[in-house]
Amino acid sequence: MHDVLIAGAGPVGLLLACELGRAGCDVLVLEQEERTNPWKTMPLGMRGVSASSVEVFHRRGMLRQLLIASGVEKYGTADEDQDTAPAPRSVSHFAGMMLDADNIDTGALPYRLPGPVLEGVMTSLEAVETVLAEQAAKLGVHIRRGAEVSDLRQDTESVTVRAGDHEHEGRWLVGCDGGRSTVRGLAGFEFTGTEPQFTGYTMLATVADPEKLQPGFSLTPDGMYLRMPTPGHIGMIDYDGGAYDRAQPPTVQHLQSVLRHVSGTDVTLTDVTLASTFTDRAKQTTTYQRGRVLLAGDAAHIHSPLGAQGLNTGIGDAVNLGWKLAATVHGHAPDDLFGTYTRERHPVGAQILDWTRAQSAVMKPGPHSRALQALIADLLNTRDGTTYVYKRTSGSAQRYDLGSTHPLVGRNAPDFRFADGTHLGDHMQEGQGVAVDFTTDRRLADALAGHEGLIRYVAGSARNEVGCGALLVRPDGVVAWADGLDPDRDQFARAAARWFGSPRA
Template sequence: MHDVVIVGGGPVGLFLACELRLAGCEVVVLERQPQPDTPWKALPLGMRGLNAGSVEAFYRRGMLSALGVEDDPHTSPRGLSHVAGMTMDHTKVTLTTLPTPALEGVRTSLEEVETVLSERADKLGVRIERGVVVDALAQDDDAVVARAGERVYRARWLVGCDGGRSAVRGLAGFEFAGTGPQLTGYTALTTIADPEKLNLGFTVTPQGMYLRTPIGGHIGLLDFDGGAYDRSQPPTREHLQAVLRRISGTDVTLTGVHLASTFTDRAMQATTYRRGRVLLAGDAAHIHSPLGGQGLNLGIGDAMNLGWKLAATVHGYAPGGLLDTYTTERHPVGARILDWSRAQVAVMRPGENAPALQGVLRDLLATGDGTTYVFERVSGLCNRYDVGSGHPLAGRDAPDFSLEDGTRLGELLQEGRGVLLDFRGALEQAARGWTGRIRRVAGPARDDLGLDAVLVRPDGVVAWAGEPGEFERAAGRWFGEPEAARQVALGA
């Protein structure tokens, strides 16, 4: 019997598999597609942006260099973000809440992300089976059974990472609630006879929005038809040209369409991310329009949050209720992203009031405060979990503290364990009970923010910061009882 079966071998499923295997869990990934390669994952159609939160996740697991990025992400942000088709000027961003967060966005592709994660999964010993379509699920108090034709997979836990049309979500009976579509979106690789008639980048018009990138004939369209065209019929050259002409207000000509697909702005979310021994992550748990490129980043955040909690549950040292904090922490984050997506659609929706609303937003983006607010939303830096502490750092993404020898916190988190930064050296005795779960590092930092110590969870979130006398309570809340007490409780 496996510890965990993951259904879905995309970036979220692979990231989660690596997290679980790093913690010593036995994992198998079941992916329905027989081959990983597809034009939809490669550039330009597979273009994606990793936000600050995702960059931190890759950095804290030592994978940035594999993505072609230096392993030090502490630089100024680049202009990878937009809101409602309006590009942000990142030079206006001012962040004062946390020192040296990873502000560097990374432009990449699904193909590259999956390649990096697949190679890591292979190195860690994750078993990946392709061409497997799960068609039945059953669970009891002890295990989950997944069936794929005649093949049977039995595990203690199962996680659905199988996308917006998740089979796991339906088979396990999750409720999926939200709002219906207002638009049909198109993404296509075309041949444009007269590309000079179209602006580069995002262009919002009275009829919708279009995107032209510098890569070949890659275009994107948002047509406010109530989602009527989505999957109703193939997007032909004639249809795409007609929509593009109407939205752009030009007589541009498409001489060929090589690949094309449609999507909508449905904004739906599972009401809980756990039912018994089945959990959801990524698009299986929430879907929304691709505006702002939040889907991949939201899913990576899910995997980073869930991995260590599920591993602790598998190994039997998780404190009571730890696994349920996955839903209580990540569900509100997903809900905010869905609302962010809805807000952008509202701004772009054609109508006599749209220009006024767009003008207000442009005015806000012309200010430092307005741009900083938007950047914090799209980067994930505004997230704060309730970790039971009122300290300003508690529940937030940890600053990348640099010790006197130059070692950074991000490097210390690569093992996937919690980290105790004991700046004053007062917690050696208290930390011994969690030696296998928390790595204690003693000594001063170049900037300790005036703190005695900081406890950081494996996902990089500050679990506690403050005076030494509060450490044991915080450690017990997130990492379970000290080992000696646990052995006594188990009758060892």
């Protein structure tokens, strides 16, 4: 019997498998596809990985591989001698309205320090999956391709799934099998939300007269279209109430008709290589766990791709769940650690759904939406507006409620640079928690007795300690506890026990 079965070898399933494999769990990944399909390669497989998601790769020693696989020749980092990091160079868009990175107020990003990760990365699903699959193999994870899950049953001790002609048993099953998740349906998760307002299209086509289409995002009186830099790579949104049947392959004639409608031109398509549809249907399961079955990524929440939040939210799910599930498998999880997965990640998913709903509402054709577009465009042209959108899309605004008033607790930990030249991320590559002690008397060292192998102790001064004397960082990079310049050892010990269990004798 395996410790964990994972349905789906996309980025979320593979990242979760790496987290569990690194922790010494026996993991089997079941993937229905035999090989990578063209929707995962460039240009149609292009995805934006946010700075917070890129940091996950940095903290697990995979950043260089990600950059190489993504074809990124130069990935700028801040001057290591600076105390503060420069503003990001790219901040995406809101409802097709591009933002100016120069408008970001760096003073509103107090915990963003100079370091290896300051920007997001444009990559592809193929690149991300390649890096993660190679890492998973090194960690002893088994991946079985061409194995579509068709049935499951669970009891109080295990879950058994049928995939192809075989049955597999595991102590836990995690569905990372996408927006049409089979696991979600078979396990009986309640899936609620809102129905679509539009049908979206993405295609790679031959355009006879591309000059008739403006480059980039274009909001029009009848919808939106996006002309990408790659010739013939076009996206468009038609507010038809989601009426176009996704199971019906879009024809050249249909795609040309929609493109002419939303663009207000007589543009001509002569050929379509690939085309697919999507909607702004926004739904979420009411919980991320039912018995011994859990969900992560699109299996737990679906929404439109507006704002490029789907992949990044799934990455957040995987790193939040991985260490908690591993601790449960190994029997040293403190009480209710597992329950924090749904409590922490469900609100994040709900916020992303609302973020995409807001964009859909603003883009909808009509005089009321056009008035909103003008108003929001003015707001997005301000420093406050641009900074707000950046904080939301980069993940830097995310904060879990961990019951502390300390401004760092619940946030992503700053990537401190220590006196020896290492960064916090360099100390997180084994997937352990990290106790950071900035004091000169190393007062927290003895409080870790019994947590060997679970928490790594790092002591010494840092380039910028942001007013902290010590902090405890969870394996997912979230600050679990922090204190001022005179840190309380007993409070630290209680925080360590809360998140990593009672010290072992």
